[in-house]
Amino acid sequence: MITIGIDPHKSSHTAVAVNAAGHQLAQRRFVVNAGTVRQLMRWCEKWPERRFAVEGAKGLGRSLAQQLAAAGEHVVDVPSTLSARARLLATGGDRKTDAADALHVAQVALFRRDLRTVEPEDQSTILRLLTERHDDLVNERTRIINRLHAVLRDLLPGGAPTRLSAEKAAALMKGLRPTTATDCCRRDLARELLADLRRIDRQVGDNEAQMRDAWPPPTPR
Structure with a gap:
């Protein structure tokens, strides 16, 4: 079994192949692009x-x-802490090169049996990504509503109701008749925030539809 250690970087990956005894057989640097x-x-x-x-x-x-x-x-996944430790323990370990790092990655994998095997991403990964995006959108919606509340509080007697929606805000703003330049500015800001709220509501709806489509169907009994 040949072990191929890889030291990854943004612009290039360096690979080193070692045999079962940990001796280097070959090395190569690959530029990162669509064909890497x-x-x-x-x-x-x-x-x-082989294994990587x-x-x-x-x-x-x-x-x-x-x-x-x-x-x-x-x-297998080699944590950077382990490869760094292997480099320091090696002769001349203070000399850091991509090829030397890739060699140490391969040697760590060769002699450690507790490394995590990398599994291909699946539907659960898609759901996690969509859920994280949903959380971001909901947090942004809350921020917009809080800001809209603050602006309407200075434009309407008693401000806006607690559970404010885009429809409720639009209805309240129809009756606004600002009399000062400052209140005209507040009204314009409220309109911009309302547009932001409608946009974020559409994004939340699209995101939830994506999550429903990504959810695996129930297993038939």
Whole structure:
């Protein structure tokens, strides 16, 4: 079994292949572009019995690790703390190069049995992303409503009702007749906030529809 350690960066990935004893067989640097994974797979075709070790597969190496896992490759995640420790323990470990880092990533994977296997992202990942987006939208909607409340409080006797919606705000604003330049400015701000509220309501609705479509159907009994 050949282990291929990868030190990922934004602009390039450096790969080093080692044998079962941890001795380096080959190394190569890949420029990050649309064909990076294809080039990497072509380079390691000579080792059909292989696995990949990617440093920081939850961080900077996530995209590469996921593409490899989706292609059916065996991929493990090597935390940067472990590869850094291996570098410091090695002879001349204070010299940091991409190739040396990739070698240490491969060697950590070779001798550690507790590394996390990278699984391809699935429907649960999509739902998590959509849920996080929903939380952001709801928080933004709350901020807009709070700001609209503050502006209407200075334009309407008693302000706006607690449970304010875009429809209720629009109805209240129809009767506004500002008499000063300051109140005219407040009215214009209220109109802009109302437009923002309507936009965010549409986005929340679209997001919720996406979540319903992404939710897996119930398993038939």
